[in-house]
Amino acid sequence: MVENAHSLNIAASLVLLLGITYILGPLYLTFATASQSYEYLLRSGLAWIPGDQLFNNIARIFTETRIPLQMLNSLLVALSQAVATCALSFLAAYAIVGFRARWAGVVFALILATIMLPLDIRVITTYQVASNVLAPVNWLLDATGLNGVIGEVFGAPLHLEWSVLNTHFGFIAPLVAHGTGTFLFCQFFRTLPADLFKAARMDGAGPVRFMFDILLPLARTPFAALFVLTFLSGWTQYLWPLVASSTPDMQTAVVGLARLSPDTDGAVPDFPLIMAGALIVSIIPLAMIALLQRYLVRGLVLSEK
Amino acid sequence: MNAIDTAIRAAASSIALKGVTKSYDAAHQVIPPMDAEFRAGEFTVVLGPSGCGKSTLLQMIAGLERVSGGAIVIGGREVQNLEPKHRGCAMVFQNYALYPHMSVFDNVAYSLKVAGMPKPERIERVEAVARMLGLSELLARRPSQLSGGQRQRVAIGRAIVREPGVLLFDEPLSNLDAQLRHDMRLELADLHRRIGATTAFVTHDQVEAMTLADRILILNKGRIEQFDTPKAIYHRPASVFVAKFIGSPPMNVLPVTGDGSVLRLADGQVVVEAPLNGNFVLGIRPEDIVFGTGGPLKARLRYREDLGSHSVLAADLAGEVVRVATPFGVDIAEATDLSLSFPQARLHLFDAATGRALPGAIGAQ
Numbered sequence: 001m002v003e004n005a006h007s008l009n010i011a012a013s014l015v016l017l018l019g020i021t022y023i024l025g026p027l028y029l030t031f032a033t034a035s036q037s038y039e040y041l042l043r044s045g046l047a048w049i050p051g052d053q054l055f056n057n058i059a060r061i062f063t064e065t066r067i068p069l070q071m072l073n074s075l076l077v078a079l080s081q082a083v084a085t086c087a088l089s090f091l092a093a094y095a096i097v098g099f100r101a102r103w104a105g106v107v108f109a110l111i112l113a114t115i116m117l118p119l120d121i122r123v124i125t126t127y128q129v130a131s132n133v134l135a136p137v138n139w140l141l142d143a144t145g146l147n148g149v150i151g152e153v154f155g156a157p158l159h160l161e162w163s164v165l166n167t168h169f170g171f172i173a174p175l176v177a178h179g180t181g182t183f184l185f186c187q188f189f190r191t192l193p194a195d196l197f198k199a200a201r202m203d204g205a206g207p208v209r210f211m212f213d214i215l216l217p218l219a220r221t222p223f224a225a226l227f228v229l230t231f232l233s234g235w236t237q238y239l240w241p242l243v244a245s246s247t248p249d250m251q252t253a254v255v256g257l258a259r260l261s262p263d264t265d266g267a268v269p270d271f272p273l274i275m276a277g278a279l280i281v282s283i284i285p286l287a288m289i290a291l292l293q294r295y296l297v298r299g300l301v302l303s304e305k
Numbered sequence: 306m307n308a309i310d311t312a313i314r315a316a317a318s319s320i321a322l323k324g325v326t327k328s329y330d331a332a333h334q335v336i337p338p339m340d341a342e343f344r345a346g347e348f349t350v351v352l353g354p355s356g357c358g359k360s361t362l363l364q365m366i367a368g369l370e371r372v373s374g375g376a377i378v379i380g381g382r383e384v385q386n387l388e389p390k391h392r393g394c395a396m397v398f399q400n401y402a403l404y405p406h407m408s409v410f411d412n413v414a415y416s417l418k419v420a421g422m423p424k425p426e427r428i429e430r431v432e433a434v435a436r437m438l439g440l441s442e443l444l445a446r447r448p449s450q451l452s453g454g455q456r457q458r459v460a461i462g463r464a465i466v467r468e469p470g471v472l473l474f475d476e477p478l479s480n481l482d483a484q485l486r487h488d489m490r491l492e493l494a495d496l497h498r499r500i501g502a503t504t505a506f507v508t509h510d511q512v513e514a515m516t517l518a519d520r521i522l523i524l525n526k527g528r529i530e531q532f533d534t535p536k537a538i539y540h541r542p543a544s545v546f547v548a549k550f551i552g553s554p555p556m557n558v559l560p561v562t563g564d565g566s567v568l569r570l571a572d573g574q575v576v577v578e579a580p581l582n583g584n585f586v587l588g589i590r591p592e593d594i595v596f597g598t599g600g601p602l603k604a605r606l607r608y609r610e611d612l613g614s615h616s617v618l619a620a621d622l623a624g625e626v627v628r629v630a631t632p633f634g635v636d637i638a639e640a641t642d643l644s645l646s647f648p649q650a651r652l653h654l655f656d657a658a659t660g661r662a663l664p665g666a667i668g669a670q
Binding site for chain 1: 389
């Protein structure tokens with residue numbers, strides 16, 4: 001590092017420059033396309049130079065598309081998912097680390113294993129469950145023979161049905177359980193001195209009081225980090241909202257954006273409009289990162305101070 | 306003396322252990338049935354090597370560990386099945402265990418807040434404790450802004466603010482550097498003189514034990530080796546374990562054999578006349594060995610340590626290493642022959658099989 005520092009610097013800068021181009025290039029293209037008219041695009045293909053139609057295209061997003069409404073959907077889904085995931089991960093980690101439960105190790109391993117089973121893999125089964133959440137109860141009634149009894153007494157066997165498809169709850173619930181979040185909190189709790197738990201007990205604080213008074217304030221940083229991460233992944237989630245929503249008014253913004261391109265073959269999509277939409281939809285997560293990025297880094301590093 | 310002192314002195318309760326046992330599994334008892342009484346208002350030090358069960362014992366008194374059997378009686382009340390907060394104990398932990406996100410004031414006041422004490426009373430109590438411990442200027446600070454000694458004092462303040470009947474310390478000085486440890490030791494002794502709380506103090510440091518304790522309970526593998534005043538423990542150790550554990554350097558112990566008239570070392574040298582038969586362990590403190598010309602025992606000097614105030618000679622005697630404390634700067638070269646004598650009045654005799662002291666057999670006991 002000492003000798004050759006100069007040439008090393010140049011090489012590092014080149015690599016960084018390459019990376020920046022790789023990331024900013026498409027972004028620039030998005031911006032340039034969004035500021036051109038549809039006619040310009042039809043005439044000259046890729047827009048390398050920005051035009052003067054940006055505000056016009058943005059205005060069209062608000063007047064001609066459902067993107068604003070769908071952004072509200074996205075906001076609701078992503079916020080609820082972030083809050084619920086944080087709460088669930090926090091509680092699960094507290095249960096695993098804070099109490100000397102006999103099977104804590106096994107439970108922790110199982111939770112970690114879910115990281116290897118993202119929703120994209122189990123989308124079909126998740127769809128089946130979401131289309132009737134009470135299907136397991138029906139199965140249980142059939143399997144135990146209870147339904148036979150019910151059929152004789154009431155004339156017909158019990159068949160329960162509750163679909164959460166095309167509801168906000170249905171978009172959120174399958175994504176709330178989060179192995180990485182639980183892992184994050186577990187690791188954080190393990191950095192706390194064990195005597196802290198004991199000191200609180202000596203001071204008369206029970207497990208719930210300890211959680212609210214001590215653990216929660218101390219876990220502020222990992223909380224914020226996980227919140228940002230899950231919010232971003234909730235906002236950009238594509239597959240599940242696409243599958244689970246059936247009306248345009250329930251779709252999330254990312255899905256709605258993709259639906260802006262026409263289904264008919266051969267038609268050239270209105271790329272300036274789509275790109276203007278993309279810019280609008282990116283604003284919220286961008287603001288999120290800008291505001292909370294210091295927590296993001298600190299929470300993942302897990303060091304105090 | 307202010308209100309807190311008086312309240313704590315009045316609340317001081319005795320702790321009685323009645324057949325208390327602890328085991329984590331059926332095969333292995335960490336603490337076999339134990340009986341002991343920590344008298345009200347006394348400073349009792351529980352001393353032992355690491356892994357002897359002393360912290361477990363303290364945590365059982367506090368209520369952080371369940372007892373496997375027996376009863377713990379604090380101030381006349383059986384408490385072994387009560388939650389910690391109902392036992393009237395407070396504890397100071399090794400790593401302070403202060404709440405990092407709270408100010409010093411909130412740390413000290415937390416137990417009062419949990420107990421539902423009204424705010425004005427809370428403030429009054431905390432301020433009284435802060436004055437007593439010299440923390441008044443620091444109440445607004447966070448633990449991370451305090452020095453090690455100050456954190457220690459906050460931890461003590463947090464413990465005494467509830468005016469507990471029993472004050473428990475779990476190796477509270479082991480994280481401090483040598484100078485601070487010395488200062489804190491004096492402060493703790495002074496604090497105990499002022500508030501007179503019943504104190505149980507766990508440590509593996511014999512200096513802390515000797516200087517602080519009214520009585521020392523020496524624990525070895527969960528069993529009580531001796532429970533007595535520091536003076537008695539030093540001068541009349543009840544077992545070989547205690548003899549070897551206390552003193553710096555510790556007592557020399559040598560296997561001896563009695564033939565009915567004299568006790569002999571392994572190489573046949575006669576140590577002392579005694580009408581005893583069988584195998585024994587002979588103990589003598591390094592500072593009690595008389596060193597000079599004409600002593601009956603022949604030893605060979607191995608090495609010497611000059612410590613400023615005195616020197617410690619390590620010599621081979623009958624296949625064992627014997628340490629002799631001598632005035633500083635004795636003019637003697639390494640690898641020379643020494644003559645030693647063991648004054649009979651200073652000898653301790655222990656049973657070779659059980660390790661227990663045999664008082665009255667010879668010498669000091």
